[in-house]
Amino acid sequence: MVPQSYYITLAGAVFAIGLIGALTKKNVILVLMSVDLMLNAVLLNFVSFAYAINSLEAALRGQIFSVFVLVIATAEVGIGLAIVLLLFSRKQTIDVDKFSSLKG
């Protein structure tokens, strides 16, 4: 059996990758994808902890929570991509550093 700490370590690695991507990428679409990677790391934590818990009932509850996380991730991507398209039609670019209209 794989130790629980391996899953936490893997989830931490995916979260760190998503964090690096979200803060360093210039393309808005890639930033959105990085946020999705971070959500997936949380999902892995949910499922692996549900597996480590010793009761079937609790395990299924953990999986249900991860399904809710998936639903919210999907809604986030849908709205996010619509906003990206809107921004692109207004500004003709998808470079995050160009979206600085509120800057003084």
Next chain:
Amino acid sequence: MSPENLIFIIFAALIIFGGAKFLISTDTVHAVLYFFLVLMSMAGIFFSLSAPFVAAMQILLYAGAITILILFVVMLTAGHIPEIKKYRANSIAVIIMAVALYSIILIAASSYQATSGIKEIESVKNVESIGTILFKDYIYPFEVASILLLVAIVGAVYLVSEIKFHNNKESA
């Protein structure tokens, strides 16, 4: 080495490889494909954690919906980008911060001792029991989630319809 460990190592290696290539690839479409690789390997790990329902949802939503949607938007926008510098100026600081965060997680994970686990959830019953619990105990969150999805659909359609109107007005 037990087959469980082997499966974990294979999928974990795929995830790390895909994530690293996602970060360093210059082509947006390549980045999307590596992102897809990460998510599918994650689904494999969910299968090995006896969560076939979550794994199926992951494959359906990410492969069927999100990756295709992202590819569409990349195709709609990427051709018109003049020349984007790949990374923002603060990259080094961000990488240092993320590595620090990761090492904190690593320390926490190495001190975590989980001894027992469910050895087998009956995979056949998995979807059935999830459905039962979902519609018995989590019926209100379920409805809230469906309303959230409805709002997301209407919002996305509204935003995109505004784009069309804008363009028509300009071309007319």
